[in-house]
Amino acid sequence: MADKVTIADVARHAGVSRQTVSNVLNTPEVVREETRRRVLDAVDELGYRVNQAARQMRTGRSRLIATRIEPDHDGINGSVLDRFLHGLTEAAARAGYRVLLYTAEDDAAEIATFEDLLGAYEPDAFVLTGTHHGDIRTSWLLDRGLPVVTFGRPWGVPDAAPHAWVDVDGAAGTAAATRHLLDAGHRRIGFLGWPAGSGVGDDRREGWARTLRAAGVDPAGLDRATSDGVDDGETAARELLASGVRATALVCASDSLALGALHAARSTDTGSGGRAGRPIGVIGFDDTPVAKAVGITSLSQPLAEAAATCVTLLTRLLDGGPRPPGSSGDPHPHVLLQPSLVVRRST
Amino acid sequence: MADKVTIADVARHAGVSRQTVSNVLNTPEVVREETRRRVLDAVDELGYRVNQAARQMRTGRSRLIATRIEPDHDGINGSVLDRFLHGLTEAAARAGYRVLLYTAEDDAAEIATFEDLLGAYEPDAFVLTGTHHGDIRTSWLLDRGLPVVTFGRPWGVPDAAPHAWVDVDGAAGTAAATRHLLDAGHRRIGFLGWPAGSGVGDDRREGWARTLRAAGVDPAGLDRATSDGVDDGETAARELLASGVRATALVCASDSLALGALHAARSTDTGSGGRAGRPIGVIGFDDTPVAKAVGITSLSQPLAEAAATCVTLLTRLLDGGPRPPGSSGDPHPHVLLQPSLVVRRST
DNA sequence: TATTTCTTTTTGAACGTTCAAACCCACGGA
DNA sequence: TCCGTGGGTTTGAACGTTCAAAAAGAAATA
Structure with a gap:
């Protein structure tokens, strides 16, 4: 509450400049060993934490992954996506990302939400679930060069996968x-x-x-x-x-x-x-x-694994640099996981 | 992709200054009718959307509500919180907020996550679920003057409610x-x-x-x-x-x-x-x-209603101005909803 | 006409970070 | 001695917004 420690505070405390602190945090190899330790000590001591908003303004990266939470229609099958969502949140956190939720009634509404989110929160990537034939959501995102991973294959698309996906066989x-x-x-x-x-x-x-x-x-x-x-x-x-x-x-x-x-x-x-x-x-x-x-x-379905794989593919996408809208040609990774049979009384 | 329309673009397009555009969006009553319309037209035409990160940097408000998603232990009762989460996402969106997810194993880990989130994403408020006797999470947040609403009563706390809550009777x-x-x-x-x-x-x-x-x-x-x-x-x-x-x-x-x-x-x-x-x-x-x-x-349980009520209480908290850590005395609102019996074969 | 008051609009600065470029300094070679 | 090189660090600017204060107009008053 009272604090709000900035990079300048850390810099002052460690007797270096702002940029050196920034370097220690983002590109440590460029900073001399002794300086680095001094800065890290100051970070610990003051309890400094990078301000995401400020970083985002400069870098354009929000470290946010947007995904949809949907109403479970009959309540039975809904739990599948909920478990996926839980896995996604955990895997994202491990990779330094957070999950931002939204809801949407249908594909068109979802695209409207994309626009909204992109303008306001600028999520770094989208995880789409429930892919289907003629899915306009993926193409909308891909056309704009936005990183997407879908949990679900790109159904009905001719040959090569147009984007990264994870699915269960x-x-x-x-x-x-x-x-x-x-x-x-x-x-x-x-x-x-x-x-x-x-x-x-x-x-x-x-x-x-x-x-x-x-x-x-x-x-x-x-x-x-x-x-x-x-x-x-x-x-x-x-x-x-x-x-x-x-x-x-x-x-x-x-x-x-x-x-x-x-x-x-x-x-x-x-x-x-x-x-x-x-x-x-x-x-x-x-x-x-x-x-x-x-x-x-x-x-x-191995949902936790599917979610973790989505995050892996995403980080690969995000680290691999942004792809210009038209540039296909690089193979989009995809992973097909195997479900396992749980035998009970009904058979 | 190509766009990224800023307030300056809108200002130029409408022939006014940055600040006037900002005023149209935030305090319209201060701006002359005709100017306002001109600006709004420009906003529409250019598809302008406020950049949350920049706004947050200046105002300190992120328009983010943080809440936890938890693993469903036996898979049966988990669906309750999932439905609540869905309702929360919808209600938050209606009020202009988004839901940010996190997971945590226990109360201590959750508090560590609070620190993390507050440093990085600065959520405006927290919605806590699963309150219990001696819940250290709420007091941690309250001590820092952070807006909290819990879905669940403050169990075991002597008399007056120390914070806003919603619960089902x-x-x-x-x-x-x-x-x-x-x-x-x-x-x-x-x-x-x-x-x-x-x-x-x-x-x-x-x-x-x-x-x-x-x-x-x-x-x-x-x-x-x-x-x-x-x-x-x-x-x-x-x-x-x-x-x-x-x-x-x-x-x-x-x-x-x-x-x-x-x-x-x-x-x-x-x-x-x-x-x-x-x-x-x-x-x-x-x-x-x-x-x-x-x-x-x-x-x-009326979960959608509970979630909506949480958001209502939150917005009231947030609009009512920040409360200094020690200032109790104002009555914290709380709502107790009624469950309804669904009769089936088992009775 | 000059002065005050009020409404509306503009200007400069600041939020906290990172990029790009400049700077400093020690070292080695001419 | 001078210059070039390169590792390590600092400086200034910029991201897009809003706050606070200044400025500009318009209307009212003296």
């Missing part, structure tokens, strides 16, 4: 889930997912279909698409189970759908359709608290 | 839960909570005990204390149900405990102890996605 996840069910003796394994067109959803469906085919099972007719939600999942699962394909297990694109599927499965198991002997296997995605509580086998 | 919540069970015909209603000493836990227990007494039931022996967690809850609930008190329903301090209680209740219902006819009623706290998924009746 959804197809590998559902493939592992399907294999797990095959190993348990299931053959007619269904898939409960979202309508085609969502990158994440298509990817997860693909992993299931591929694995089933490799096992000699034709996936045709074994999948259903619906919007995400417990009730939607239950309805779709019930319809699938009641159809002629006689599925004995379901791989789901989310824990919400899986919970719905489980409800449908229970009523089917004891009801008319299913063979009474064996319960219908259900596997979800995201390993949310709900899956854990209800005992649903699910795919766990 | 836990006792009223468990009282409502208990009444609900009494209305349904239960008499021997147990309580599953945390060890005495936690403000929140004691408060919730108190609401249950008070209501039970008012209905002429002695709560003695009907409650159990354990650490928060599904397994802990199950163990404690099983022990309580197996004891001589023959509880027919349980009010729980959290959804984690409630889930555990539900597991215990199910095995007891069909097992030896319970009367087979009627299932044991269970009520949780926080209305988490898990409670919804499993069908546990639970108490829902």
Whole structure:
């Protein structure tokens, strides 16, 4: 409160100039050993801390990473991004950055927020989540030469990755889930997912279909698409189970759908359709608290690792100097992490 | 990217001085109508946005609110603070503030982070969550005259509230839960909570005990204390149900405990102890996605409203001018919100 | 007309930092 | 002795804003 120690105070205390103090802090190798120690002692003694605003004004770097916090729609899947956010905050802090939050209803509103933030707080970088086909947010940022890392692939973009990204291999996840069910003796394994067109959803469906085919099972007719939600999942699962394909297990694109599927499965198991002997296997995605509580086998995303990787890529971007808007050609790094299957009662 | 419009650009474009532009933005009433419009037009046309860093350097206000994001221990109760955080971000944005995140392992680490943040980013205010007895964080901030609002009462502080706070009336919540069970015909209603000493836990227990007494039931022996967690809850609930008190329903301090209680209740219902006819009623706290998924009746906290209220109190603090460290005497505002009971299958 | 008063606008300085360039000094070579 | 070199340090300026005070106009009063 009373203090507010500036670089000038430190300089005076150590008997050097402002700039020498600045050098000690930013480019220590340029300063003589003995001077450096003297300055560092003064820094400690006075409890000096660099003023970010002043530094930012001069350097243009804010050491702020902006990211969005979103409302969890059905409350089940929301926890995924919250855990990511926690990891991001920690990883950013380790790298000397802080996380600045914003909310936005849709892509257009988010871009408006970009403009706002860039004018006012000038975040050094953006971490975007929930990438999708035709995502206008990334291109908006990239056009302006702003550092971006997305948690989520650039879906639907032709060939080379246009920016740095981190993602979790959804197809590998559902493939592992399907294999797990095959190993348990299931053959007619269904898939409960979202309508085609969502990158994440298509990817997860693909992993299931591929694995089933490799096992000699034709996936045709074994999948259903619906919007995400417990009730939607239950309805779709019930319809699938009641159809002629006689599925004995379901791989789901989310824990919400899986919970719905489980409800449908229970009523089917004891009801008319299913063979009474064996319960219908259900596997979800995201390993949310709900899956854990209800005992649903699910795919766990390494969210802390994903967040840490985002920060690593970001610091690499930021240290590598700013890239002019048009200059593509340098390969944008990307990392694909593997989810892991957490086996519970539902399989 | 190319732009970076400054106040000088706007001034030139509108044919006035820097200061006039600044006045239009900050104290419009001091500027002549016609000039004001001219300046505002220039602002629009050039897409000017005030540079927060420069403003902060001059005024000392960052328009940043710092708050902590914490790891969700068992993943169930974590969602509560996440929803609060979302509300806080939205409310802050409406009031012209942004939320800056940090993490900290414990109170001491959090205070170290305060020092860090204050030196570097100079947040205008702090929103603290998870207040508890002997909370050193609030006093640290208050001693330095920093604006604080806590989401959570100042537990264990003698009389007048030493700072502004917002909280949800836990006792009223468990009282409502208990009444609900009494209305349904239960008499021997147990309580599953945390060890005495936690403000929140004691408060919730108190609401249950008070209501039970008012209905002429002695709560003695009907409650159990354990650490928060599904397994802990199950163990404690099983022990309580197996004891001589023959509880027919349980009010729980959290959804984690409630889930555990539900597991215990199910095995007891069909097992030896319970009367087979009627299932044991269970009520949780926080209305988490898990409670919804499993069908546990639970108490829902108005988190968005709590967050909005925090921001309201904060802006009042910040506009009311800075308070010198020692100056108590002005009443610190506080708001106690009511939770609402969401009735589900478990009762 | 000169003086005062009030409203509106402008000017200079300052916030705390870092960049760029200048400076100082010891040293080695001509 | 003089000059060049280079490591180490200092000086002046600048980032974009707002505060405080000065200045300029306009209106009212003497």
